Amino acid sequence: MELQQRINAFVQLGQFLSQFSRTEITQKEGVPYNDLFFEGFQHQIKLAGQHNGWFTKENVLFAIEGWAELLSEKNLSEWLAAYESAGVYAEHGRSTKAYTPKTIAIIMAGNIPLVGFHDFLSALITGHSVIVKQSSNDKHLLPFLAKYLEYVAPEYKGMITFTEEKLEAYDAVIATGSDNTARYFDYYFGKKPNIIRKNRNSVAVLTGNETPEQLEALSEDIFRYYGLGCRNVSKLYVPENYNFDAFFSAIYAWKDIINQAKYANNYDYNKAVYLMSLFEMLENGFLMLKEDASFGSPIATLFYEKYSSLESLYNTLQEHADAIQCVVGEGLDIPTVSFGETQKPTLHDYADGVDTIAFLLRK
Template sequence: MLHNLSSYHKMTVQKRIEAFAQLGTYLQNIAEDELHSLAWRAQNANNWFTIESVTTALVNIGQMLNTSDLEHWASKYPISEKLTDRKVGVVMAGNIPAVGFHDWLCVVLAGHQAYLKLSALDAVLMHWLVTKLAELVPEMAARTHIAERLNDVDVIIATGSDNSARYFSHYFGKKPNIIRQNRTSVAILTGTETEEELQQLGSDIFTYYGLGCRNVSKIFIPESYDLVPFLAAQEVYSYVQNHHKYHNNYDYNKSIYLVNRTPHLDTGFLVVAESQELVSPVSVLYYERYANEQDLLDKITALESKIQCVVTNKIIDFQRIVKYGKAQSPLLADYADGVDTMLFLTQN
């Protein structure tokens, strides 16, 4: 125990970086049978977590956790070389695989004690990641705790729906906190995109079956835009209809549009409808036309508090811009809601 205690105190920022880099290396070289076993267990707990979705999430995390990027990212913050006893509670969502990983990374790298309230929908993957880090670097084991209740934490980071955010604000409002609500992402098209770019955008729509806050739920298109080439480019994602839950959503939403005689386009796996609403149901993509550059900017700005990121290859005056095909591959400094989690943790 004395040896372990000594090791804890030697967990400098560089040691913490190296620990997560080891996890990154492991994820990038994970054996196929271990990955399939893990994905099967995750899918057993949440049918949306297919092996493809789990693989995508773990690959993205593995690529993110390289020493060079971690060092560059951490160097921007006044992170304490000494570990703290500060208890940071993290209430995690479970809409896509390992969605709470970045919050956990920030807390542990900042030197605090992480108390994780896992979502039942994503408990398998997050528990595996926590356990794997402890196996690779035993000194890190004492820095993370899986918790059912977060009564005694000093700081809170909570992600959920608009309804749960109200509860979190009431319950944790007196503690330093980051409380996140529902967000979604949008894309901008100009009519000059290539077929390859349109297919890249498709991955931002269909990865994780559209369940993530970085998934595109709406596209903004010019008034004269012809949707046919865009829809044709999405055919490569028709496999989503093979997922029973996605297909059930598609059948239901299509029937609603037909019964209500609401104008829409139908690819056989995606319903596309004109709407001023922002958040579309699973298997539905909204579109809205813009008259000119200023009209587009006005529309985007009005929705800023509900937009996670804007996917486009166009240059516009908006902070959270990502290129086509990159929405589900966030970088270390791509913070949810644009709130700098690491800065918050180094100040609290």
């Protein structure tokens, strides 16, 4: 199957996904195989939420909306064009660096809906086969979409395998997990070409000059997916003597998050721990702010740390680059993500900054 055929298959998958949004779920004319898959996917969305209380319909549909937008002819072609000299277009005779298709084992996390889709897409669109081992927390959506992909591109049949057993007969590995699981991944897969991802968190840098609109957008980076994603902001860097009143006012739009039982349970538990430990904190009834040097804050908690100058902060961020996924901010002299955009990555935004396509195109 040539590259353009693979692109076309994912474009059709994107068209299928475009029928499912937070505003409405509506069957569109001209989408292939809707009679077989439309109602079934609605059922899978429901099952995903029943199996995992964090996967609310709102958050599942938010993730689907993102992929529906990314899987366009323009986005996919522009993404892959950067790799033409590396061999992605080898089948057209435009490269002397043709790579051999391989079997890629992909071990996925399950913290947010479809979190492993980028790895799945990257491997298949570069012509490889995949063996996917999903997290038990996110096992309903992707196999269904893979089946749809096999219908629009029958060549994919036999190239996509899902397993709960021990991984065997693979050439390379992409594994995502925690710092603890990364040690096991390195032990089991270290002899194969691999990408092994560990814990990362995202931070936001505030200067005190942010507009109410920017701070409200920041709340999306904090609360989307209940803060469970590595691109969620879990820590703020603020100037000394920073006044949090404007911040608390701006995030009030997310006050109803406390009505989600699992979130509320975490809020109550962590608040009790902080009070019994005599930790100082600020809170507004649905979010706690605690001064802490760590990056990974518990659910319903946001850590913060003060800085004396932006120059010293830049050095701190550089020292801890391996622990940081995104830095959110505006007008800084370092690469940043705009407020409200962390959960809208492009195809070029690779987890941990490791170029997955370049890895997959190696001979």
